Structures are given as structure tokens and as C-alpha cells.
Amino acid sequence: MAVAFIGAIGAANPTPASAAGMKVVVVVGPVGSSTKNYKKSARRYADQARSYGASVTEVYSPNASWKRVKAAAQGANVLIYLGHGNGSPSPYGGFSKYTKDGMGLNRSVGHGNRNTKYWGEYYIKTEIQLAPDAVVILNRLCYASGNNEWGAGNPTKDTAKKRVDNYGAGFLRAGAAAVFADGITDASYILSGLFTTGKTIGEIFRSSPSWVGKYDFKFASRETRGRTAWLAPYAAHRYYRSVIGELDLGAAEFRGS
Template sequence: MRKLIVAATASCLVVLGLAVPSALGAMPTSNAKVVIIVGPVAGSTSFYKSDADAAAAEALKYTSNVVKVYTPTATWAAAKAALQGASIVIYMGHGNGWPSPYGPFQTYTKDGLGLNPSAGSDNSTTKYWGEYYLARDIRLAPNAIVLLHHLCYSAGNSEPGNADPTLSVAKQRVDNMAAGWLRTGARAVVAEVYNSGMWGGAAWYVRQLFTTSQTVDQMWRSNPNFNNHVLSFASARTSGYTAKMDPDGVNKAPFGRSIVGAAGLWTQEVTGTRTRIAATASQ
């Protein structure tokens, strides 16, 4: 009876034409470049580095092209050199987004990277390189994805201790934080504020990108921390792109998850995996 139920379920999926995430039939090999950047975050630095190391260890299972740029030597020069041609970018550090209490808005320091002002300075002093520099100086690989983890403002959230924003302000923060990265050639920007490791964090995303066949949107929705409170809106900053948020509440804070991306981007388009795909439903 159990076999009949499984077979019937698989048949329904085919008839209905549902898109079902698939697992790659063999361990994929890829030349995809993975760049992991950890900026100075004072007392949180060791935790961020540990979380980044978990993502790096996962990436090394599938590609040898993994580059780490960590504080206290995470300067703009080092980050800029490493980022060229990257297929997966992971950034953990301070977020300097907009709208925020620190006006006025300008693109030289907002919505980019918080890095060391000079190599070997310390793990606290931060210099911000905003979306202007991302758009001007960085060229990622075709179909690249950017994963922003633990950043203030990235998913619409505020800094710890500050009041939650309105939904309107949160939407602007999500849209602005993605804008510079999308001008580097990235096709999707994911922000996860609270998740870490294999529990929906960067390491989890790396595994999904290299070992499954699904759209990036499906991947984002399959995160173990998915709230099923998705709201969507057209990006005001990047024509043709759609932003989505998945707050803890329905259309309200806390805000901790977002994605801004092009429709129809698949995981194997990001990583360039070419191994045979076997549908999970038939296994």
C-alpha cells in the first residue's frame, strides 16, 4: 500500500505539472567561484567567522575555488580583487542601509560592504564602501547570487535596540540593499538576518545551490526558517526585478528574510553544475 501511495503521489505531481525541487543524482563538480567576506563586527567577529567557515567548508565539497576575505585584512582592495568573477558571494558584517537614522542618503557609503580601513587595523573600526563602488568596480559571474547574512537593514530590519520600521520603510531598505549588488551582474540577492550554519544560514544555502535543481525562489521558500508570510513588490531601484519579504508577522515586523531577484533563475545556473538530475519524487 505504501508503494502505491508513493507512486500515486508522484503521478499527481507529473499530471499537475508542479515544479518539484530535485536532488542531483551524483556529487556535482563545479568551477564556480565562492567568495566569503567577513567584516569587522567587534564582539560578534568570532561568531561571524565561525559561521563563514562553515559555509566555506560546505563550498569546498563542490568546488576548489573558494576565497575567504576576513577581518582584520578585509580591505576594499582585497574584497574588490576577490569578488571579480564570483558566482556565489557571502557577506557577513555591518550593514549601513537606507532609510536609517544616519542621513542623508548617498551611494558612497550606503548599501555596500563594511570593511577594514587598512589591513591589520582591528576588528572594530569599519569603513563603508557603498553601492556606488560595487556598481563601478565589481563584475560578478553571469547568474551570480549574493547572500547577505546578519546585516542590519538588509531584510528591512533595524539595528538591535531600535524600533522596528513600518512596512513601507522596510521595503525601501530591502530594495536599496540589493540595488548595488544587482549592478555588479548578480541576478539575486538574499538577506537572512538571524539564520546561521545549516539551519537556514549561509552553509545551508551553499548546499542547496550545489546539490539541488530548483529555482532560487523555491530554494528561498524551502529554508527551514520560512514563515509563509511572503509579500512581493516590484523593485523601484532595479527595473524588471521583484522583491519578496517573509516577515515573522503578516505584513509586519519583525523583518528578517528577503530576496530580490530575476524570475526563473535556477540553482544549477548559478553554480554551473552539469550532473544528471534525478527527481526527488521518484527516489
């Protein structure tokens, strides 16, 4: 499911590090009447990435089919997805690698913003090959950061951990070094951190304007050996921000890959 959006924090405009040759792909899946608003967020990210010199490809509903998204995502240094999330565990039955922990895209091209089909972890890890040290940003979707669907209360800590671990797994196996998930807040700080600083992935995560620092915790991934997850609720059980992957990877190394 999709979630509401709290705030739109504009990125600062520092002197950008060179992003020439870097590929950024921005995808918006169908989210019904909210699609227009999701596209507005996506276009801001696209414009921000271009301001750093990156080459940007945008694939938006009603034309965001798996075929088009898959083709665009090959070799991406940054993949940004906004849309419905379908994670695990969830209230909708057991895990299916074909529908869970991936992207909700258009079942067919040009048929509106409600014809959703979920392409799960299996398709992400077997049909997409990201650039080395790529970063994935999952923005404004349910489950990816550990959260429930909007209005459905709060998950337990154990459930939130499993969701973050599961949602990141397919993207990490597709070559990503890190997977950020910002469920309800602006993600422009991630692009700024990647393209204009020397911070590590963990330091970028902590640089969010939404950082609280009272409830955050880390754990070793059970799905992806050697990777670490970091969840940063803004209050107890409010799991709307996470990152999983190589938290010590530096932005300079990311840009040099």
C-alpha cells in the first residue's frame, strides 16, 4: 500500500560533487488518486539529481510496466521507487517471492493509475542488475521501512525488523550496496548526501532532518549475510525510516564505482 506524505523538505544547494556518468532512475507506480502527488515528489528528486550532473530516466504510471522499468533500471547507480508496497509479513497471507518485497507497477501500459501488479523479490534479483555499489531509495510505500499500512496501527518491533530485512533482500541481491526506505518523509537528503558529501551510508541516514535518535536500533541481517539494518522510528513503534546494507560505504566510493 501507499502512505501519506509528511513534509517536503527541500534539499540545500551546496556545490555539487561531480555526478557525470552516474545513472539515476526514478519510478512511480500506480497509486490511484495519489499518483499525481507521487509524481510531484518524483520530479523533484529527478531535478535534484540532474542538478548534480547525473543522467536521469523517469518511468511513471500509467506507463510504468515491468518491461519498461526493468529496461530502465539496468546499470542504475540510484534507483528510486515511489508507489504501493507489498511486504512481508503482512495481513495478506504467506510470503510469495513473485509478489512480495518488490514494486507495484502498471499491469498494462496506458490504462490508468489503478491497474496494479506486484513484481516481487524474485523478479528484482533475477532480472535487474544494478551498478556496483548502487543505492535504492524506497519512498512513500508501506512495509519497506517496517511500517503498517496507513491507519492500521503500529507493528511490533520483531515484525518491523523482518519487513526491513525482507524488503531489502531482493534489491541487495540485484547489486545494491544499500536500500533506504522513507515511508512518509522527504528523501532528498539521501541524494544530497550521496552526490555532495563524503559521508558514509550510515552517516547519510543519520543526517535526515527527521532524525530523532532516541528509538533507533541496528541488527545483523538474517536474509543477506554480512549486511546491517538500521531502523530509526521517530517515536516508539513508528517505523517510517530504515536503511539496510553496507552502512560503512562512503559516498566518494559510491561515486567512484
